[in-house]
Amino acid sequence: MPKFVTAFLILLAALLSYVTIIEQDSDIQVAAKEGHQATISKTAPHHQRNPIDIAIGAELAQRGLSPAPRCDDATFARRVTLILTGQLPSWQQAEAFAKSKSPSKREQLIDQLLASPDYIDYQVLKWGDLLRVKSEFPSNIWPNGVQAYNRWIREQMMVNRPYEEMVYELLVSTGSNFRSPAVNFYRAFQNRAPQQIADNINLLFLGSRNSNSSFAPFFEQLRYKGSREWKEEIVYADLDIICSNSLIQMPDGQQIKLRAGQDARRNFAVWLVGERAKGDAKARINHPFASCMSNRIWYWLMGRGIVHPVDDRHQDNPASNPELLSLLEQHFVSSGYDSKALMRLILTSEAFSRSSLYPAKPAEKASAAAQFAYYPTTRLTAEQLIDAIAEISGIFDRYISMVPEPYSYFPDGIRSSQLGDGSVSSPALELFGRPSRDSSMESERDNSINSKQVLYLLNSASILDKLKRSQRIAAMVKEAGSRPELIRRIYLMMLGRNPRDREIERISPLLAPIEEDGAMAQQLIWALLNSPEFLFNH
Amino acid sequence: MNISRRQALGTLSGLAASLLIRPPLLAASPAPTPKTQPAPSEATGKTVILVFLAGGPSHTDTFDPKPEKGRSIAGNYLKPIQTNNPNLRINEKLQHLAKIADKYSIIRSMTHNSNAHEIGQYVIYTGDMTKGKIVYPSFGAMISYLNPMDYKGKLPPYICITKSATRFNEGGFLGSLYKPLDTLGKPESDFFEVEGIINRAVSSEDMLDKQQLLSAVSTEQHGMIELNEEQQLLEKMQKENFDLLLGESREIFNLKNEDQATRERYGLNNFGQSCLVARRLAEHGTPVISVVYNGWDTHKEHFKRMDQRLGTLDQGLAALISDLDKRKLLDQTIVLCGGEFGRSPQVMYDPPWNGGRGHYGDAFSYLIAGGGFAGGKVIGSTNATSEQVATRPVYPADLIGSVYNRMGIDPMMRVAHNILGDIPILPSLLEPGQHSSLLEELYIENQDKPLHNA
Numbered sequence: 001m002p003k004f005v006t007a008f009l010i011l012l013a014a015l016l017s018y019v020t021i022i023e024q025d026s027d028i029q030v031a032a033k034e035g036h037q038a039t040i041s042k043t044a045p046h047h048q049r050n051p052i053d054i055a056i057g058a059e060l061a062q063r064g065l066s067p068a069p070r071c072d073d074a075t076f077a078r079r080v081t082l083i084l085t086g087q088l089p090s091w092q093q094a095e096a097f098a099k100s101k102s103p104s105k106r107e108q109l110i111d112q113l114l115a116s117p118d119y120i121d122y123q124v125l126k127w128g129d130l131l132r133v134k135s136e137f138p139s140n141i142w143p144n145g146v147q148a149y150n151r152w153i154r155e156q157m158m159v160n161r162p163y164e165e166m167v168y169e170l171l172v173s174t175g176s177n178f179r180s181p182a183v184n185f186y187r188a189f190q191n192r193a194p195q196q197i198a199d200n201i202n203l204l205f206l207g208s209r210n211s212n213s214s215f216a217p218f219f220e221q222l223r224y225k226g227s228r229e230w231k232e233e234i235v236y237a238d239l240d241i242i243c244s245n246s247l248i249q250m251p252d253g254q255q256i257k258l259r260a261g262q263d264a265r266r267n268f269a270v271w272l273v274g275e276r277a278k279g280d281a282k283a284r285i286n287h288p289f290a291s292c293m294s295n296r297i298w299y300w301l302m303g304r305g306i307v308h309p310v311d312d313r314h315q316d317n318p319a320s321n322p323e324l325l326s327l328l329e330q331h332f333v334s335s336g337y338d339s340k341a342l343m344r345l346i347l348t349s350e351a352f353s354r355s356s357l358y359p360a361k362p363a364e365k366a367s368a369a370a371q372f373a374y375y376p377t378t379r380l381t382a383e384q385l386i387d388a389i390a391e392i393s394g395i396f397d398r399y400i401s402m403v404p405e406p407y408s409y410f411p412d413g414i415r416s417s418q419l420g421d422g423s424v425s426s427p428a429l430e431l432f433g434r435p436s437r438d439s440s441m442e443s444e445r446d447n448s449i450n451s452k453q454v455l456y457l458l459n460s461a462s463i464l465d466k467l468k469r470s471q472r473i474a475a476m477v478k479e480a481g482s483r484p485e486l487i488r489r490i491y492l493m494m495l496g497r498n499p500r501d502r503e504i505e506r507i508s509p510l511l512a513p514i515e516e517d518g519a520m521a522q523q524l525i526w527a528l529l530n531s532p533e534f535l536f537n538h
Numbered sequence: 539m540n541i542s543r544r545q546a547l548g549t550l551s552g553l554a555a556s557l558l559i560r561p562p563l564l565a566a567s568p569a570p571t572p573k574t575q576p577a578p579s580e581a582t583g584k585t586v587i588l589v590f591l592a593g594g595p596s597h598t599d600t601f602d603p604k605p606e607k608g609r610s611i612a613g614n615y616l617k618p619i620q621t622n623n624p625n626l627r628i629n630e631k632l633q634h635l636a637k638i639a640d641k642y643s644i645i646r647s648m649t650h651n652s653n654a655h656e657i658g659q660y661v662i663y664t665g666d667m668t669k670g671k672i673v674y675p676s677f678g679a680m681i682s683y684l685n686p687m688d689y690k691g692k693l694p695p696y697i698c699i700t701k702s703a704t705r706f707n708e709g710g711f712l713g714s715l716y717k718p719l720d721t722l723g724k725p726e727s728d729f730f731e732v733e734g735i736i737n738r739a740v741s742s743e744d745m746l747d748k749q750q751l752l753s754a755v756s757t758e759q760h761g762m763i764e765l766n767e768e769q770q771l772l773e774k775m776q777k778e779n780f781d782l783l784l785g786e787s788r789e790i791f792n793l794k795n796e797d798q799a800t801r802e803r804y805g806l807n808n809f810g811q812s813c814l815v816a817r818r819l820a821e822h823g824t825p826v827i828s829v830v831y832n833g834w835d836t837h838k839e840h841f842k843r844m845d846q847r848l849g850t851l852d853q854g855l856a857a858l859i860s861d862l863d864k865r866k867l868l869d870q871t872i873v874l875c876g877g878e879f880g881r882s883p884q885v886m887y888d889p890p891w892n893g894g895r896g897h898y899g900d901a902f903s904y905l906i907a908g909g910g911f912a913g914g915k916v917i918g919s920t921n922a923t924s925e926q927v928a929t930r931p932v933y934p935a936d937l938i939g940s941v942y943n944r945m946g947i948d949p950m951m952r953v954a955h956n957i958l959g960d961i962p963i964l965p966s967l968l969e970p971g972q973h974s975s976l977l978e979e980l981y982i983e984n985q986d987k988p989l990h991n992a
Contacts, residue, residue, distance in 0.1 A: 137656040138673065191669070357764050377764060427702070427720050427733075436707035438673040449768055450715040452694060454775040455734040458748075459783055461723075464737060503758040510751045527751045530776065532769045533759040 051331075052349040055324040059371050065364070068374035071355040073098055075538065076106060078496035079375070080347060082537050083301055084110075085118035086125065086384050086417045087391065091492035098498075110347045114340055123157040124150065125383065125417045126300065129445065130204060131170075132188045132437040134422030135401070135408075139188040139437060142231045143401070143408050143421070145177040150420040152181035163293055163337040164273040167205055171269035174236050176227070183235035186222060194219040204440050205272060207292040207313040214250065217243040217258070218268035237263040252286070276336060285333055288313070294328040295319075297339060299442065301346050303376040303537075304369065311441050320370040356538040377538040379447045382432035383417040385535075389463060390415065392493060392525065394472030399424050431456055449535075457530050467522040477517045486521060487511075494528040581946030582870065582910025582982060584687050585820045588678070588828040589813070589855055589875040592703035593835030594658065594902075596895050597880035598924045599844055600629050601644045601903040604883070611923055613885045613893065614841045623914050631848035634856030640914040641859050641868065642907035643980055647918025647927040648876065650934050653897040655835070658878030659703065664710065665938035667972040668965045672958065675710030677938045678826035680963055682716045684953075686946040689825050692782040693735075693790070694719040696826040697819055699812040703830045711955055718828065725793060725811035732791045735783065742784055749780050790818050803857045810854040817861050820871045825945075834877055837894045840885070859907055872909030872941055876902065883924040901927050904937065910944040911980045933973045935966035940977040949976065 060067055071079070077097045081089045089097070102108060113119055128150070132139045135146050156166050173182035189197055198215035202208045221237040239261050246258045250271055258264050274286035292313065299305040306325040307313050319325045328342065335341040346352055351372045358365060358374035368374060380388065390396040397416070401408040401424045408424060416429055422437035430436075431453055433446030457463065467473060476493075480486035484504070491499040499507075507524070514520040528534050598604055603618035604611050618627040621639035628636060628644075635642075650661045661667055663676035675683070682695040689695050698718035702708060709717040722733040729738050740748075756773065763769065782788075789795060793814060804810035812829045819827050831851065836843045855875055862868040880902025881895035901920045907913055918930035939949030942964070949967060952960040966972035978984055 137660060357761075359764075377766065377768065379768070427722075430707060430717065431714060433714050436673070438707075446713050448713075449772055449775070451775045451779065452715065452717075452719060452734075454772065455779045455782070458776065458779055459734050459737055459740065459745075461731050461733060461737045461739075464739060468739070500758070503755070506754050506758055507751065510747075510754055523748070523751060524755075526748065527755045530752050531756045531759055532765075532772055533763045535772065536763060536769070538763045 050345065050349040050351075051327050052324065052346065052351055055321060055327055056349075056351050056372050058323070059321045060373055063367060063371065065368050065371060065373050067350070068355040068358045070350065070353050071375065072497075073105075074495075074497035075355070076353060077109060079537055080106075080110060080352075081113060082380070082384055084113040084122060084343075084347075085116060086122045086381070086387060086415075087118060088384075088388050088493075089496055090391075091489050094492045094496040106353070107348055110344060114344060120154060120157045121415070121418050124154050124420065127153050127157070128420060128422065129435050129437060129442075130440050131185060132422070132440060133184075133420065134188070134437045136423040138190040139422070140190070141177070141184050141188055143406055144231060145181075145184050145187065145233075146421045146423075148178050148181035149184035152184075160338065160340045162276075163332075163339055164276065164289075165337070167289075168269045168273050171201070171272065172263065172265050174263075175234060177231075177233045177235070178229070180235075183233075186235045187224070187233060192222070192224065194222070197222065200440065201272075203311055205292060206288050207295070207307070207311045209312055210314065212251065214245075214248050215268065217245040217248060218264045220244060221264055237265060239263065251288075287329065290333050290337070291325060291329045293337075293339075294332045294342060295325060296442075297332075297342050298325075298328060298346060301343060301352060302372060303378050304372070308370070309441075309443055311443075321372075375538070377536040379449050379536055380432075380534075381445060381447055382429045382434035383415070384537075385432055386426070386428055387415040387417055389466065389529070392472070392529075393466035393470040395466045395470060397426055397428075399426070428456065428460075428462070457535075463529070464522075464526065467525055473521055473525065474518055477521050480517075483517060483520070486517060487524065490521060490524050490528065494525065495531075495533050581686060581944060583872045583941065583944035583946075584870040584909070585824060585867075586678075586681070586826055586872040586874065586909065586941055586945065587816050587820060587858070588826075589816075589858075589873065589905075590703055590828055590830045591834045591851070591875065591877040592659075592830055592832045594655070594877040594879045594881055594897055595834040596836070596840070596844065597646070597898075597901065597903040597920075598883050599840075599881075600632070600848070601905065602646045602880075602901075602920055602924050603627060603629055604922065604924050607923060610885060611883050615844075623916070625916050629848060631845070632852040634852045635859075638856055638860055638863075641863055642873070642905050642913045643911065643915035643917060645904045645906060645917040645932050645937070645977075646901075646920055647929065647931050648880075648902045648904050648934075648937070649927050649931050650879070650899050652899040653879065655878060655897070658897070658899055661934050662876075662878050663708065665933075665935035665964050666966055667933070667935065668969055672955065672961060672965075673707070673710045674965075675712040675716055676708040676718075677941060678718055678828060679709050679712050679716035681826050681942075681945060681947070683712050684947055684963075685825070687823075687825055689823060691823055692778075692785060692787045693819075693822065693824060695824065696828075697721065697824055698828045698830060699725065699815050700808070701830060702828075703832065718826070721791070721815070724808065725791075725815050726806060726808045730791050730793060730811075730815070732788075736788055736791055745780070745783050749784075752776070787822070790822050791815060793818075800861075803853075803861075805850055805853040805857070807850055807854075809850050810857070813854040813858040817858055817865075817867075820862065820867055821865070835897075836881065837896065838891055840881075840894045855905075862908060868908040870909055872911060872944060873907040874904060874937075874941070876904035880924075901925060904932075906937075906977070906980065910982050911940075911977070912982050912985050915980060917977065917980065931974045932977065933966065935964050935973040936976055939964050939967055939973070940980070943976060944981075 074094060077089050077094060081087060097105065097109065133141065133146055133149055135141055135143045141149060170182050170185040173180060173185055175183055177184050177187055189200055195211065195216040197219045199211050202212050202215060220243045221239065221241045223236055223238045225234050227234060242260055243258050243264050248256045250256060254271060256267050256271060258267060272286060272289055274289060275283040295305050295307050296310045299310045306319045306321055307317060331345055332342045354375045356375045356377045358368060360368060369376060396413050399410040399414060399419055408421065410419065425434065435444035438444065476489060477486060480489055488498055491497060511520050511524060514523055598611060599615050603615060605616045605618055615629055617630050619630050619636050620627055621636040623639035626639050626644060650667060652658045652661055664674040665677065666674040678696045696718040698720045700722050701720045702718055720733060723731040731738055793801060793811060796814060801814065804814045809831045816827045816829050833847065859873055862871050879897055879899040882898045886894050886896065901924060918932055919928045920926060921928045942949045949964050952962050955961045962968060
């Protein structure tokens with residue numbers, strides 16, 4: 001066994017190119033030996049460099065930081081599947097990906113996932129968090145409204161609606177909460193005072209936690225009224241109302257004149273979303289608006305914002321790499337606010353493909369994190385974890401909501417990420433930090449690990465029972481035919497990779513006393529479920 | 539520590555907005571302490587048990603009967619019984635509680651004006667009626683976080699038997715770490731499985747095998763995944779939890795350690811045995827315990843369902859209070875009992891209700907005992923129809939503030955919110971119309987003479 005494996009990473013940093021040699025520690029060496037050589041790449045092979053990597057490379061070079069090597073195929077497949085669909089690849093998918101010889105298999109996987117229905121589900125979840133889709137306190141959209149709103153959000157995702165169009169529709173929405181679902185945007189705000197609404201919008205679409213008093217007058221005409229249908233609510237602008245300020249100075253210097261008899265929200269929406277570029281160099285771009293969403297999409301995929309946190313944009317919290325953020329924004333705008341296209345650009349970058357292993361001193365590591373020199377590890381989110389346990393066992397939790405009426409029943413086999421209503425929950429989802437949708441802040445989702453979660457994973461009757469009752473695991477045991485093959489498939493299912501020789505040597509004697517293969521499988525799945533490589537997206 | 543959450547978007551203007559720019563993350567910083575506030579070391583309450591009657595029990599059919607109004611208000615319960623407190627009559631089904639009324643007091647003038655379950659529960663659990671700038675944690679989460687009694691037990695500090703009732707997220711801005719551990723399981727069954735702690739299928743030997751295997755599997759992953767702070771924390775927590783799972787704290791949940799007579803005294807049903815588990819946790823020193831008794835949302839068939847429930851409630855709650863008293867634990871254990879609101883005093887005899895009662899937040903009752911609260915008192919009153927508070931209104935913030943006081947927490951104290959800076963733990967104590975005053979008339983040190991058994 002050679003002492004070191006040397007990986008060459010060639011970075012074209014802006015105008016200069018340089019070569020870094022990274023000495024891998026012995027563990028990587030093992031990983032590399034057992035079949036990952038192909039993927040610790042010598043360079044990005046078959047297409048021209050992604051502009052993202054040029055921007056990051058420049059910044060890294062300037063700071064004397066080296067990037068982490070490319071992660072192996074197994075890690076990549078698990079990471080990209082989790083991040084786009086909230087799910088783990090099945091063992092068959094993991095194996096097929098490992099075996100594929102296609103040089104562009106990573107791109108193929110990205111495209112396949114972006115076109116999948118699971119991607120839509122997962123986007124609906126993310127937007128549900130942002131727009132605070134919830135029957136009850138504090139959004140109080142009520143079940144019927146939630147259903148209509150969810151369907152609307154889903155439709156936007158399914159057609160990959162240009163972001164700027166979608167936001168415009170939300171902002172000018174008028175009508176019944178059942179028949180014009182976008183009006184639920186205005187119903188979800190707990191406090192309906194114009195300034196409060198303006199503050200929420202400022203946070204959502206401009207990433208600012210500050211209160212901007214110049215935005216409030218645009219929402220002064222907004223009114224809500226009931227109808228004779230139960231829980232129906234009509235949201236509309238009362239055009240007889242004259243806003244308290246008719247000449248409004250916007251943060252970018254533009255002056256907006258409000259005219260009597262017009263819906264002032266339209267003036268605001270036009271200003272906010274800007275004009276679609278479509279090759280028109282003179283189109284007015286609202287940069288903070290485009291930049292905010294570009295940064296948010298980057299955060300969703302990369303686990304850390306370029307401005308971080310993404311919803312705390314202000315003068316004293318600058319972008320860690322302004323060049324990078326501005327190129328994402330340009331790409332986003334010129335693609336016609338195409339979220340998927342931006343995602344594809346990010347996912348095909350070397351930056352997304354980097355290993356999460358980055359041995360360095362804390363100070364250097366913090367700087368490397370802010371410059372995306374490696375991929376950060378994140379605990380599986382509540383939905384990812386709970387759905388993974390359901391998928392592994394084939395036993396899905398049942399979700400029912402008895403309060404408020406009308407009751408909500410969900411079909412068997414629904415994943416927690418598909419629930420669509422923040423009020424429908426389970427103790428396990430809450431334990432693992434599912435956001436309560438009290439605010440639109442990304443930090444509401446709590447992915448930190450705590451002792452109660454650890455206890456639950458170690459000894460939850462519900463998890464052990466699922467493993468025990470699982471027909472899916474029983475079938476896996478039967479089909480595998482032999483114990484080594486069974487162990488291999490379990491590792492693929494749980495970690496997306498084959499077990500290494502050393503691991504097999506180490507665990508086999510511990511599993512040997514368990515005579516029955518089914519019981520052995522349950523025990524190993526339990527152990528892997530509690531292991532760091534499973535619990536973290538890495 | 540993660541208190542980074544839950545800033546429901548609200549008035550982020552002025553000072554608050556400027557604070558946003560530099561999020562401070564500080565330890566709790568107490569405000570100047572008023573005279574009536576005991577230091578944590580002198581606190582009279584070490585544990586608080588909330589017996590929560592989820593759905594909202596009728597106040598008129600429990601602790602605030604109005605038989606003189608006849609069937610329109612009192613329905614089927616026309617003969618309340620005299621307790622051993624000369625000033626207190628309660629529902630005729632509450633026979634056991636009637637004999638120990640010197641041990642507890644009744645507040646008849648609770649009010650918060652909300653008739654919705656979720657808002658009622660939020661307000662009762664948090665004391666927060668400010669409507670929405672920040673989502674507050676429940677008082678149990680807040681006590682767990684502040685930990686005035688310096689609890690260091692292996693079991694979590696806030697345990698709910700068997701499942702949280704709340705429709706909001708109990709951790710509030712403190713995050714999920716401070717939410718209660720829901721035991722789930724069935725304490726009335728032969729074997730009380732406690733979610734995450736006691737699993738019938740796993741013996742101690744099994745657990746040791748599991749520990750060994752997990753250690754082998756995880757160690758072999760070093761190098762595949764980085765051993766950063768989070769992963770180290772995971773391993774540390776796994777070790778601590780294996781200590782719990784293999785240690786003696788688990789015996790607290792084993793009701794076979796109680797003799798059969800005791801178990802029967804509490805009632806051989808889910809609620810009774812839950813109360814028994816609560817007593818055992820109180821002995822252990824668990825700071826916050828809640829027993830959730832569901833099914834009090836009696837819109838229809840109200841009297842039939844009350845007939846079924848009141849006896850069970852009476853037996854379990856009376857056994858809990860007497861048992862704590864007998865074991866000299868009542869002095870340090872606060873017991874509260876009530877729901878998110880009361881029920882409409884006017885019986886709805888018309889279809890579709892056919893003798894039901896609706897939600898009612900304007901006036902309702904709470905039982906309060908122990909931990910430095912005097913028994914044998916009746917606080918406040920409602921008008922002749924029990925529809926309005928007549929004297930001495932008590933808001934949720936007054937009740938929770940008083941509990942904080944007894945537990946050695948200054949109700950006016952402020953804690954750090956990492957976005958908004960210092961915020962009061964009970965904001966409604968600062969808002970007119972959302973509080974009246976703490977229950978100082980019930981504090982044991984303010985009693986003229988000690989109360990004795992009648």
